[in-house]
Amino acid sequence: MKIVVFESDIPSYHSVRKIVESYDTECEVIGPFTTMEQGRDYLMQHKDIDIIITEAVLSDDTVFSALDHAPHQVPVIFITSYEEYALKAFNYLSLSYLLKPVEEDSLTKALAMAVRLRKAVSLLTPRGGWNKPKTHLARFVVKTLHGERIIHLSTVRYIVSEQKNSYLKLLDGNSYRVDDTLDNIAAMLPQGRFMRVNRKFILPIEQISGTENIEYGKMLIHLKGDNVPKIVVSRTRKVEVCKWIKGR
Secondary structure (H helix, E strand, O other): OEEEEEOOOHHHHHHHHHHHHHHOOOOEEEEEEOOHHHHHHHHHHOOOOOEEEEOOEOOOOEOHHHHOOOOOOOOEEEEEOOHHHHHHHOOOOEEEEEEOOOOHHHHHHHHHHHHHHHHHOOOOOOOOOOOOOOOOOOEEEEEEOOEEEEEEHHHEEEEEEEOOEEEEEEOOOOEEEEOOOHHHHHHHOOOOOEEEOOOOEEEEHHHEEEEEEOHHHOEEEEEOOOOOOOEEEOHHHHHHHHHHHHOO
């Protein structure tokens, strides 16, 4: 889950980040964007975000000119010192308008509502169209030094994000970079067969040999074969991943 935070007060940002990461240890918090201009530039270039948490007034302007460029299906949580922008906030997909200082319980409930809403609009395709049928990826075509190689899904051991790049790790030990994000790759793969189990890994069900419960309610996934990477599933993702593994 990718959460973008707009906040010009750095102590407030760190307080929000601490609550968010306590709610979901696997989430990716991006920010802080301290000005409307920074936020606008980011939203104009990035659409693969899940939730926006924002102050109504940033150091250079109100946030609304930036939010005009946000994907329309992304929930917005306001945490602000200004009561007078509450009505304007609901021109966007605002679920909560919280006044500072924000309480952990209030923000946690707002995050839970935002997550439920994101699941409710799961019919959105990566391109943003409503109710369009999903076309599943049947194979990868990757670039090599000598041309291109076709990678069939049955040869994929796992897919991993490393240093902001996505890589196919194959059963034969080879590795190939894919010019796409894990978010987009996961959306295109057959969901019963593949799942993004945490921020770094997409796994095919046939490569999982078992699971192990570890500390703090987390789970370790074991893959078949040698040289197995450490794949940890957070407490908040554990139930969903277990259902997928069991085929429910």
